Amino acid sequence: MLDAIIHHWEPILAVGIFGVVFVAIVFEIFDKAIVAMAGAGILVLTRVLTFEQAIEAINFEIIALLAAMMILVEIAQESGLFTLINFKLAKFSKGNPFLIFLFFMLVTAFASAFLDNVTTILIVVPITIALVRGMGYNPFPFIIGEIMFSNIGGALTLVGDPPNILVGTMAGISFNSFIVHLWIPILIIIVLILVAFYVIRWKDLKPIHHHLPKLFLSNLLLKKIQYQFLKTKLDARYMITVAVILGLTIVGFLMQFVLNYPLAVIAFAGAIILMLVVHKKIHVHHVLSKVEWPTLGFFAGLFVLAHGLEEVGILKAIGHSLVGVTDNFALLILIVVWSAGILSMVIDNIPFVTVMIPIIFNMQEVLGSDPHFSLLWWALVLGACLGGNGTIIGASANVIGVDLARNNGVKITFLSYLRYSLPLTLLTLVVSSVYLMVWYFYF
Amino acid sequence: MHTTLSKLFREIEAELGTHEFCIMALEALKSALLQYKIKDREELQHQLLLIFKLLKITKPRYAILLDSFYKILDECETSKTDIPIEELIMRIDRIIVAYQLEKLQLVQASEGIDFDDKSILIHDHSHFIHSVLASMNQKGKRFTVIVAEQNMEKTEDNIEFLHSHDIEYKVVPAHMLSHIEETVDMVFCGAVTFQENMNFVMDPGSKAIISHFHYEKKPIYVFITTSKFTLWPLTEESHEVYAKPDIGYHHVLTDIEYERIKFSHDRVSVDLIDYIVTEQGIFKPKELKEIFRDMFKKRAKKRERYFGEEN
Numbered sequence: 001m002l003d004a005i006i007h008h009w010e011p012i013l014a015v016g017i018f019g020v021v022f023v024a025i026v027f028e029i030f031d032k033a034i035v036a037m038a039g040a041g042i043l044v045l046t047r048v049l050t051f052e053q054a055i056e057a058i059n060f061e062i063i064a065l066l067a068a069m070m071i072l073v074e075i076a077q078e079s080g081l082f083t084l085i086n087f088k089l090a091k092f093s094k095g096n097p098f099l100i101f102l103f104f105m106l107v108t109a110f111a112s113a114f115l116d117n118v119t120t121i122l123i124v125v126p127i128t129i130a131l132v133r134g135m136g137y138n139p140f141p142f143i144i145g146e147i148m149f150s151n152i153g154g155a156l157t158l159v160g161d162p163p164n165i166l167v168g169t170m171a172g173i174s175f176n177s178f179i180v181h182l183w184i185p186i187l188i189i190i191v192l193i194l195v196a197f198y199v200i201r202w203k204d205l206k207p208i209h210h211h212l213p214k215l216f217l218s219n220l221l222l223k224k225i226q227y228q229f230l231k232t233k234l235d236a237r238y239m240i241t242v243a244v245i246l247g248l249t250i251v252g253f254l255m256q257f258v259l260n261y262p263l264a265v266i267a268f269a270g271a272i273i274l275m276l277v278v279h280k281k282i283h284v285h286h287v288l289s290k291v292e293w294p295t296l297g298f299f300a301g302l303f304v305l306a307h308g309l310e311e312v313g314i315l316k317a318i319g320h321s322l323v324g325v326t327d328n329f330a331l332l333i334l335i336v337v338w339s340a341g342i343l344s345m346v347i348d349n350i351p352f353v354t355v356m357i358p359i360i361f362n363m364q365e366v367l368g369s370d371p372h373f374s375l376l377w378w379a380l381v382l383g384a385c386l387g388g389n390g391t392i393i394g395a396s397a398n399v400i401g402v403d404l405a406r407n408n409g410v411k412i413t414f415l416s417y418l419r420y421s422l423p424l425t426l427l428t429l430v431v432s433s434v435y436l437m438v439w440y441f442y443f
Numbered sequence: 444m445h446t447t448l449s450k451l452f453r454e455i456e457a458e459l460g461t462h463e464f465c466i467m468a469l470e471a472l473k474s475a476l477l478q479y480k481i482k483d484r485e486e487l488q489h490q491l492l493l494i495f496k497l498l499k500i501t502k503p504r505y506a507i508l509l510d511s512f513y514k515i516l517d518e519c520e521t522s523k524t525d526i527p528i529e530e531l532i533m534r535i536d537r538i539i540v541a542y543q544l545e546k547l548q549l550v551q552a553s554e555g556i557d558f559d560d561k562s563i564l565i566h567d568h569s570h571f572i573h574s575v576l577a578s579m580n581q582k583g584k585r586f587t588v589i590v591a592e593q594n595m596e597k598t599e600d601n602i603e604f605l606h607s608h609d610i611e612y613k614v615v616p617a618h619m620l621s622h623i624e625e626t627v628d629m630v631f632c633g634a635v636t637f638q639e640n641m642n643f644v645m646d647p648g649s650k651a652i653i654s655h656f657h658y659e660k661k662p663i664y665v666f667i668t669t670s671k672f673t674l675w676p677l678t679e680e681s682h683e684v685y686a687k688p689d690i691g692y693h694h695v696l697t698d699i700e701y702e703r704i705k706f707s708h709d710r711v712s713v714d715l716i717d718y719i720v721t722e723q724g725i726f727k728p729k730e731l732k733e734i735f736r737d738m739f740k741k742r743a744k745k746r747e748r749y750f751g752e753e754n
Contacts, residue, residue, distance in 0.1 A: 094478060136447035210482070212490035213497060215475035217448055222474075223467050224455050 010048050014308040017042050018355075021305060026347050033294035036301025036351075043308045057307030058300045061169050061264045066116075066299070067291050068267035069159060072246055073119045074290040075274055075282060079242040080234040086127040087229045095218020097137055098207040101145065101197070104128055108146045109153030109190055113160045114250055117150040117397035125401055129408045134221040136214070139410050141201040144420050147401040148193060148389045152428065154397075155385035156186045158263065159253065162299075163353040163384040168263070170357050171377050175253040175263060181378055185435040189386070189428045196424055238281050245274040299350070306354045315358040322363060329370055333379045333436050336360075340383025341429040345390025345422075353384050372440050382432040390425040392417045449501040456505070460570035461635060461671055465507040466542055469535050472515075476535075481526050488519055492749075503644075503707075506636050506673045511538050513745055545668045546571065548722035550578045555725050556664065556718075558584040561628040564656070566591040566617065567646035568600040569633020571666040575720075576631075577608050588612040589627060591620055593648045617648055620655060630656045630663045632716075635708060638673045639739065641732055642710040650709040653716070662717045669721050672735055674742035 021039035025032045043049045049057070076082060089107060093100040104124060112120040124146050132139040154161035158168035158175045168178060198205055208214040249270030253263060275284060309315050326332060336356075343352050360376050367373055388395030392402055392414050402412045456464040472494075481487055495512045498504070518534040519527055553575045563586055565572055576588065588605055592598045592614050605612040615623055632653065634643040643665060645653075653663055692703040713719070713728040726734065 094474075096478075134447070134451060136444050209478060209480040212475055212479050212487075213444065213494045215478050216472055216494055217444065217451070219474040219478075220455070220468055220471035221451060223471050224451070224458075227459070227467070 011312040011314060013046050014043065014048050014312045015314060017046075017048075018305050018309055021301075022347070022351060025351060031294065033298040033301070036298045036305065038301075040301040040304035043304060048308050049304065049311060053307065053311065054304045058303045059166075059169060061262050062165050063296050063299060064264035065159070065165060065169070065267050066162075066296060068264065068271040069116060070119075070291045071271040071287060072249060072267070072274060073115055074287050075278065076242050076246055077119075077123070078282065078287075079239045079278075080232070081239050081242050081246075082123045083229070083232065084234065084239060086123070087225060090127070090131050090222060090225050095135060095215065095222050096207050096209075097132070097135070097205050098198075100128075100132065101142060101205050102194070104142065105145050105149045105194060105197075106190075109149040109156075112150040112153040112397075113156040117154045117161055117395065118400050120150045120153075121146065121397045121401045121404070125404045126408065129405065129410060131221065131225070133408075133410075134224075135218045138204055139405070139408075140412065140416075141197060141204055141420075143401055143405045143410060143412065144417060145193075145197055147398050148421065148424065149190070150397045150401075151385055151389045151395055152186060152189055152193065155382060156182050157253075159267075161385045161388075162350050164381055166350070166353050166357060167377055167381050171360075173374075173377060175256050178381075181374075182381070185382065185432050188435070189431050192427060192431065193424055196427070200420070235281070238278060241277055242274065245270055245277065302351050302354045305351075306358060309355065310358045315355065316362045318359050318362070320362060320366065322359065329367065329372065330437060330440050332363075332367075333372075333375050333440060334433055336376055337379040337383040337432055337436060338429060340380050341387030341390070341425070341432075344384045344387030345394045345425065349384040349388050349395060353380065356380055356384075375436055375440055379432075379436055382436070383429065386425060386428040386432060389421055389428065390418075391421065394421075445497050445500050448497055452501055452505060453503075460568075460633075461505065461507055462542060462546060462668065463570060465505065465511060465670075466539050468508055469511055469539050473532050473535050476528050476531055479528070481528060484519075484525055484527070487526070487528075488516075491516060491519060495749075503635075504673075504675075507542075507668075507670045510670050510674070511535075513742075513749070514538055516749060542668075542670065545670060545722040546574060549666060549668055549720060550574050552722065552724050553579070553666070553720050556629075556720070558586045561586045562589060562626050563587070564589045564591060564620070564627045564630045564652070564661075565601060565632075566593060566630075566649060566652050567633045568597040568604075569631075569666060571668075572631050572633055573604050575666065576605075576610060580608055580610050586610075589623065590614045591617040591648075591652055593617050593646070597646070617652065620652065624656070624659050624661075627656065627659075627661055630661055632663065632665050634665050634667045634671070634711075636671050636673045637667060637713070637731070637735060638710075639675075639677045639735075641713045641728075641735075643667070643713060643716070644673075645709050645711050647706045647709050650711050653711050657715045663715065664718045664720055665716050666720045669723060669734065669738065672738060674739050675746065 017039050021035050024030055024035040029035070030038075040054060044051055044054050085107070089103050090100075093103050108120055108124050111123070125143055128142050128146060129139045132142050151161070155164065156179060158164050158173070158178045164178060167173065168175070208218065249267060252259060252261075252266040252270065256263060256266065259266065275282065275287065306315075322332070322335070325335070340349075340352065340356065343349075357380075360380060363376065364373060388398070392398050392412070398417075402417065405412050452464065452468075455467060459467065479487075479490070491512075495509075495516065498508055498512060515531060515534060515538070518531055522530045524530060549571055558579050563576075565576075565588055579586065588610055590598060590601050590605070590612055598614065602612070602614065620627075630652065632643075632645060632649055634645050636644045638644065656663055692701055693699075694701070713731060716728055719726045719728070719731045721731075721734075723734070
């Protein structure tokens with residue numbers, strides 16, 4: 001009797017639990033990991049899913065890939081590799097704000113293509129504030145730029161941003177395929193955003209070759225940084241070992257089609273080999289404690305929640321109804337890119353993408369024969385990653401970047417961020433749309 | 444801009460000491476000149492004067508840096524080339540070498556002090572004192588050091604130095620020195636500068652220790668190069684001691700909050716000192732006053748030439 005009642009209410013329960021979790025995540029009522037895991041637990045308790053179904057719903061490839069990348073990044077950070085890179089950047093910039101901006105933005109974009117965006121922000125923002133403020137400049141445009149470039153760079157590769165990891169692993173898209181299909185729009189967006197920043201904040205970013213006092217101040221600060229860096233006892237051998245293994249892991253990602261291993265296996269192999277090689281330099285307990293377990297729990301919970309929706313047929317219905325809205329495939333691509341973009345501005349893009357993936361799979365049932373079907377995946381990736389730039393709460397990197405700025409005395413409000421981010425994000429979505437349309441109509 | 448510059452100066456000076464800070468600033472000026480896209484000689488002079496004016500309003504003002512700038516301006520004025528960047532860089536190099544030499548000469552002058560089997564009390568983390576102690580230790584002189592504990596960062600810097608040079612030492616909190624006064628043979632102090640009112644500017648806490656050991660008739664030595672002398676007339680502002688009130692300081696064990704004030708430095712009369720060790724030799728207070736007055740007069744003329752001002 002009870003089973004019959006529950007069966008009848010299953011779709012409502014699945015949607016209701018998902019909705020409550022979603023709202024709780026958006027309004028940050030509880031820690032999002034707790035909310036997602038609690039939602040998953042309730043789905044099992046209410047028998048919408050069995051325990052076995054819930055466990056099967058968790059994509060352990062993604063969880064393992066994330067954990068392995070966190071271990072690699074933590075050891076790289078402990079080795080001083082990132083300190084060295086930051087120091088070199090500061091040195092090459094010669095204290096010129098024009099070059100500092102250019103270098104830091106490009107490095108942020110590049111680093112976040114291979115590292116987690118939050119990690120990249122944690123590494124670059126503090127040094128930028130110290131460097132830029134020490135020279136008497138306003139760090140504001142630099143921090144906003146770094147936040148935006150971390151999300152833009154993260155869109156380029158499979159491991160760059162969680163939405164990409166979700167799409168890549170669940171849709172079976174290779175690491176190389178991401179780069180091959182996305183480098184053109186990402187490159188155009190990087191150039192456009194750089195130009196836009198230089199135009200808008202020319203006063204803060206212009207070169208200082210004609211101003212000797214500013215050159216003096218900049219060079220003095222660089223000498224100080226150099227002195228402090230040389231005083232820091234860095235172990236060159238340790239750093240080289242870390243750099244080599246990190247490099248080999250990335251090469252492994254690029255060679256995935258030859259190696260024929262899942263990315264998680266390659267990443268985990270890199271992490272384990274690194275821990276074995278540098279075991280005397282690290283405390284395994286400390287390294288493992290740096291793995292963001294709440295993030296992994298959040299992902300696991302979301303997988304179960306999305307599977308709940310899938311199981312009761314909700315996602316299939318949405319997929320079919322979306323396809324039913326229009327028979328124009330180009331319009332469908334635009335709907336995906338813009339809805340992903342706009343929603344990612346205000347809500348966490350991870351749960352959104354988690355739900356969208358099965359929806360797109362369901363669309364495949366109807367549109368699978370269309371040779372351009374893969375464009376829907378790229379539309380989802382571009383929309384979710386770039387849309388995350390839209391507001392201060394659009395992505396984890398934004399929240400962390402703004403927090404770091406505030407802790408260092410730089411105030412970035414919701415509106416002061418929005419003034420730059422909104423037009424620039426819309427610009428990036430326009431570029432993405434044009435790129436996808438050109439691809440659809442001409443290739 | 445001068446606020447940023449003041450902050451940066453203070454940070455570097457605290458880490459490196461005044462002398463090394465000045466050398467770092469001169470190296471920075473060299474790099475800046477190499478990157479500077481010069482239009483003409485007048486513009487260069489104008490830009491150098493802009494920096495000079497900034498240096499004159501930093502808090503605190505660094506005498507040694509101003510001293511260097513007078514030399515640089517002299518070079519710029521007397522140079523015969525249209526764009527004297529190269530000459531300026533060579534001049535800066537000569538100034539840096541002279542400062543490095545000054546330090547060596549000061550260490551050499553300190554050889555006149557009898558170190559053997561002495562117990563030396565140190566308090567601040569003067570880089571000159573470090574150099575002198577390291578040199579004497581290397582020369583096989585046998586002495587021990589008592590570190591009067593103050594700001595932990597500075598005390599630990601002293602401990603690190605003594606430890607790395609294998610010099611025998613012990614640490615005593617500064618407010619407990621009366622218990623070991625018998626064992627102290629001489630007191631070594633560094634100084635930030637020496638001023639027109641014949642006061643040394645020193646680390647906070649120095650005045651209490653110097654007064655104490657002056658009363659105990661223990662010889663007190665101050666190590667300072669003449670390039671660090673403040674060669675401009677003192678104003679109200681020059682007497683200022685930067686106080687940093689820490690409102691809302693927390694009691695360790697309870698919730699009590701209170702105001703705690705920290706000061707940047709002490710002013711100590713030269714008359715409390717027995718010997719002043721400089722690059723020119725070891726002087727008694729009376730002799731140092733003469734040297735200072737002579738330098739002060741010469742600087743006044745130079746100041747008049749560049750700035751046409753009283754101060």
